[in-house]
Amino acid sequence: MLSEALMVSAPGKVILHGEHAVVHGKVALAVALNLRTFLRLQPHNGGKVGLNLPNIGIKQTWDVASLQRLDTSFLGGPRRIWN
Numbered sequence: 178m179l180s181e182a183l184m185v186s187a188p189g190k191v192i193l194h195g196e197h198a199v200v201h202g203k204v205a206l207a208v209a210l211n212l213r214t215f216l217r218l219q220p221h222n223g224g225k226v227g228l229n230l231p232n233i234g235i236k237q238t239w240d241v242a243s244l245q246r247l248d249t250s251f252l253g254g255p256r257r258i259w260n
Contacts, residue, residue, distance in 0.1 A: 185215070185216050188211075188212070189212035192205050193208060224240060
């Protein structure tokens with residue numbers, strides 16, 4: 178479990194040519210933008226996990242116990258995300 182907050186980010190991108198071609202193993206031309214997406218993971222008490230997307234007005238909270246019961250067989254085997 179996290180003992181402190183963790184922040185990660187990734188640049189935005191635009192695919193200029195070949196967006197669907199990559200599905201068929203072909204080349205695409207993509208460029209990074211001066212925009213970023215940020216994710217902050219922060220520990221909380223109470224056994225909950227939350228999602229907050231303030232720019233689009235979404236805020237949702239789930240119980241970790243209910244998420245652990247989800248079917249994850251599509252991930253290629255049994256996995257536990259939380260300890």
